[in-house]
Amino acid sequence: MSAPHLPKVAGIDPEVPVSTQTAAPLREIPAAPGAFIQDRLAGWVSDLTTLHELTERLAATATLDAALNELLHAGAALVGARRGLLVLERAGTTTPSTTLGLGLGPADLGHLETVERSATALGRVLDGPPDAADARDGIATPDLLGDQDLDPRHREVATRLGYAASYALPLASEAAGRLGGAVWFYDEPGEPSEKQRHLVGLYARYATEHLARLTELERARADIATVAEELLPSRLPRIPGVRLAARHRTGPQGGGDWYDALPLPDHALGLAVGSVGGSGPSAMAAMGRLRASLRAYAVMEGEDPVAVLSDLELLLRLTEPARTATALFAYCEPAARKVVLAGAGHTPPLVLGDRRCEYVETTLSAPLGMLACWEAPSVEFSPAPGETVLLYTDGLLRRTGDAMDRAFARLHSAAASVPKADRRDPAAVTDHVLRAMLPDGLDRSDSTEDVVVLAAHFD
Incomplete structure (x- = not known):
């Protein structure tokens, strides 16, 4: 007489032996599979919100001077610096048409002008080929005083002004070309992170387009004022x-x-x-x-x-x-x-x-x-x-x-x-x-x- 068969339940084979070992008790609830993605998305949304607010403030500026000041302050906030310098140049020349400092007085700007242009990161982004990597990503100098190849005059000025690192970025875009460049100074050795570089790069390209429009507008206003004065x-x-x-x-x-x-x-x-x-x-x-x-x-x-x-x-x-x-x-x-x-x-x-x-x-x-x-x-x-x-x-x-x-x-x-x-x-x-x-x-x-x-x- 054959042994009776156990009833079958859907999805369970009653003939498979049951393990005699019990699983360890669950001590932690594992993170949801999408938590990492959610954190990344939250970070992107925060960055885009910040970028949107800064570009809106820049777009609200109606004069070139106001736009340049806003650009310097916003760039410093994005790269985590306290001081900066911005230079605009006339097309086809290497003579600055506008020089503006953030946290730098006239004497400080005078000291910086004594450094040979090619010895500075700002000079390199201004004079380099428009399609060079520096024109896209900027130049970071994380430890100026530790750089053995640094120009002696540049080292002297950096020591006098108290900055130890810099990050230079060209003001350029495909439509407007290269209008100039900006550099931000750090009090301690360091450099912007990859995310900071990406955000300030996006901001700088938008700012370049805005500056180009304001430059043309101010040139047109100057021409109109000149004609009006000639008629009087x-x-x-x-x-x-x-x-x-x-x-x-x-x-x-x-x-x-x-x-x-x-x-x-x-x-x-x-x-x-x-x-x-x-x-x-x-x-x-x-x-x-x-x-x-x-x-x-x-x-x-x-x-x-x-x-x-x-x-x-x-x-x-x-x-x-x-x-x-x-x-x-x-x-x-x-x-x-x-x-x-x-x-x-x-x-x-x-x-x-x-x-x-x-x-x-x-x-x-x-x-x-x-x-x-x-x-x-x-x-x-x-x-x-x-x-x-x-x-x-x-x-x-x-x-x-x-x-x-x-x-x-x-x-x-x-x-x-x-x-x-x-x-x-x-x-x-x-x-x-x-x-x-x-x-x-x-x-x-x-x-x-x-x-x-x-x-x-x-x-």
């Missing part, structure tokens, strides 16, 4: 009994604000300010034509400011019917202390003296180019000895960001606050008014408004 008086005339001063700032796109001062027969003086609608090269060209035309009309009919502006209105309407402009022309006789002026949609002059600070009451009139026939009464007034007549464009008021009525009040307050010791100097008057009206400075680059101020002080 190269110097102010000298007329007995009156002293002149002018300040002018052209917006980044080029605008149409202008001023003029020209000597007229019988020791008279013509003063004019105006603004052409629009911006850019077209507005600048129109401004030049308008100013030249007004000069011609002023020589022929300067004693009658209304006739001067009427002729200007006719010319503008016939030659440029789609354009508008404001203008103010004043005929001055310093010996007789007489000023006759007319304005076309322009802001009224301001008279400043020891006993008064007030706007000249002018008639309300439309800008040039808005009426079929422009004509408005002229205004005559007599400045007292020691008084200054201030002419300006509305760009000065708009730059404040205030409503026009508040901007006018602010201008009046700024003029009234000129110290008495400065009221007989037209240049000091204009500078004080500009400082009071524009605390951030006349050359603030984020404003699109032109600014013109012309001051005439009567002795």
Whole structure:
């Protein structure tokens, strides 16, 4: 009689003997298979977040100087350094166009300049072939003072300034080429890790593109400012009994604000300010034509400011019917202390003296180019000895960001606050008014408004 078979259970063979040895008790819970990957992903996300924040801060910079400062600080944070040096070079030259230090004073920069260029890591990334490995990965010098081949002058400067290691990186990209280079200094021997090099390399390539755009933008702004200055008086005339001063700032796109001062027969003086609608090269060209035309009309009919502006209105309407402009022309006789002026949609002059600070009451009139026939009464007034007549464009008021009525009040307050010791100097008057009206400075680059101020002080 055969032995009975044990019942079979799915997946278990009952005939396989069971081990008599028991497994050791589980003392630790093993890590999940994806924990390492999760840590790596978390690290990548953290690095990308940091890189994103730094590039956003860089992208928010609107001037080249601000971008260079941001680049130096961000690069130092990425590589773990405290000090740094950045050099920009003009294309095709080895002459630095901009040198900027982080944690380095002018004397420190002077010491660094005494080291031969080829003996430094920064010099090698600047002068090396663009496709060299150094141009991609940078040059790390982990122990400067321990390097037996180090240039003696470089060793002396490193000892004097107290840095022991450096990491140099070119500012280059495929689209922009090589613009310059940066180097960061360590107080102790060391070098950035592979991850740090990768992050700062990505950041530097993005920064290079941004710097290239800002460089072109600033070059264009400089060209526009040069053209605008050439369209305005190269110097102010000298007329007995009156002293002149002018300040002018052209917006980044080029605008149409202008001023003029020209000597007229019988020791008279013509003063004019105006603004052409629009911006850019077209507005600048129109401004030049308008100013030249007004000069011609002023020589022929300067004693009658209304006739001067009427002729200007006719010319503008016939030659440029789609354009508008404001203008103010004043005929001055310093010996007789007489000023006759007319304005076309322009802001009224301001008279400043020891006993008064007030706007000249002018008639309300439309800008040039808005009426079929422009004509408005002229205004005559007599400045007292020691008084200054201030002419300006509305760009000065708009730059404040205030409503026009508040901007006018602010201008009046700024003029009234000129110290008495400065009221007989037209240049000091204009500078004080500009400082009071524009605390951030006349050359603030984020404003699109032109600014013109012309001051005439009567002795």
